[in-house]
Amino acid sequence: MADSNDVFDVIVIGAGPVGLTVAARAVRGGLTAVVVEDRLAGGECEYYACIPSKALLWPMELAAEVDRMPGLQLRGPIDTAAVLARRDDTVSHRDDGHEVNLIEKLPATFVRGRGRLAGPLRAEVSTDGGDRRVLRARHAVVLATGSIPAVPDVPGLRQAGPWTNREATSVQQVPKRLVVLGAGPVACEMAQALHSLGAEETTMLVRGERLLTHAEPFAGELVARSFRETGIDVRFGRSAVRVERTAPDGPVTVHTDDGARIDADEILVGTGRRPAIDDIGLDTIGLRADGPITVDASMRATAVPDGWLYAVGDVNGRNLLTHMGKYQGRVCGDVIAARARGGPEDAPGLRDTADDRGAPQVVFTEPQVSTVGRTEARARADGFTVRTAEYDIGEVAGALVRGVGYGGWAKLVVDEDRRVLLGATFVASDMADMLHSATIAVNAEVPLDQLWHAVPPFPTVSEVWLRLLEQCGL
């Protein structure tokens, strides 16, 4: 029988950035919460994804910046050992004590172990020591279990022990020869980071004809050009058909569909992710899911009667991004608290309206790819009357002072009928922070005639806004 201490208002399974956000908001709303985590509180993002990958990328970006500036030079090549040591600091040496403290200070209860649903409003936790603890919820159970890498079915690949984001972001010995499968953010960021840190022979096998297909086509083209200029071998229209590794620590051989053979030290898989729903007890509530858990705008699982189950972050497949998951987590925690109070649910913060518009995202390659809203293709497919504006970022005065060869490309997608922005893309070095201006314009649907009065300061790269608006007829 469950101990009465094991009854909480909310049970959160998964202490990634998203689960932690739900717990914080629910407690802020006056509820009690328990957070269950079987590995590290902080999740994939903190230890094996966003944070360490960016720690590995920044030195390369800074080096490129210095390289563009006559009069400045690095004292030597990038010191890989120092970068890896700094990376270890950024992930707190994989000690999650600070996150557990934060949970306890909310205050909420932290339970380490593997969580599973065990019927409506119930979960059980198996601990490493083999104990089983049953938890009961008064109001809600929230699945925030994240996602895991999807490894393609290439003969020999699994047996070859491919690297995923885990091994790539926790690298201790950078492989000299690396093969990368995929063309999305993971493949692009990790290929470039590892190449800059010593993977001299890096080959990317891209089964399609573009990198970063979520973005406007020019984004992938500019990134591919930059990769090739620095010596990354990007092969479009190529797939691995067979992989061999005869000894666990030995080299790996990748055979491609054009009959070529690549010998490498490691193969890295960046071919997408799938929701972490294996063995989380969906069967105990009669839910069959072989993909993301579908939720409504309040994060409630649509297939579950009585509305007690919620799913947030990567596991619901809406947008696999930390900031969007945390946004969903704020909605979810607040909704659960409002429903528990029996209060009104019509406050604007209680519904997810941002995910469907096209999430803001920065891919931290050199150059960075910053996108928000719809691409031109998606806007047309969605039936809008589309007008676009494009501009060479290297042509604005702010670019001139950023060094020799600083440049890139920007594009706005406009709804011509309502004269509001549907999407924006900026591809250039160090443009990540400019994205938020576009996110505000897209989400608030600021009329172009009003945007015209938002004057960008001189001489900054943000002057590209002015040029783009001029192209829209202003």
Ligand SMILES: Cc1cc2nc3c(=O)[nH]c(=O)nc-3n(C[C@H](O)[C@H](O)[C@H](O)COP(=O)(O)OP(=O)(O)OC[C@H]3O[C@@H](n4cnc5c(N)ncnc54)[C@H](O)[C@@H]3O)c2cc1C
């Ligand atoms: C290499 C890489 C780089 C990335 N970079 C960025 C970036 O720069 N910016 C960005 O916005 N996004 C980035 N992402 C995406 C981002 O990491 C995810 O969107 C984010 O981690 C999702 O958070 P989450 O809380 O939903 O899941 P996770 O971070 O995966 O956390 C889920 C947690 O649940 C736990 N868990 C799972 N099952 C159970 C169970 N049964 N019982 C108990 N605990 C369980 C897991 O151990 C984990 O701690 C990156 C992803 C990768 C792979």
Ligand SMILES: NC(=O)c1ccc[n+]([C@@H]2O[C@H](COP(=O)([O-])OP(=O)(O)OC[C@H]3O[C@@H](n4cnc5c(N)ncnc54)[C@H](O)[C@@H]3O)[C@@H](O)[C@H]2O)c1
């Ligand atoms: N900076 C960031 O915001 C950031 C960084 C990393 C990851 N992420 C997010 O994490 C998620 C996972 O990223 P990802 O790059 O792994 O996935 P993705 O789905 O974005 O890209 C997967 C890529 O792999 C290719 N692919 C799929 N199956 C393949 C196969 N069998 N053989 C060869 N290629 C194949 C696809 O064509 C695609 O190019 C994404 O949603 C991404 O946005 C974000």
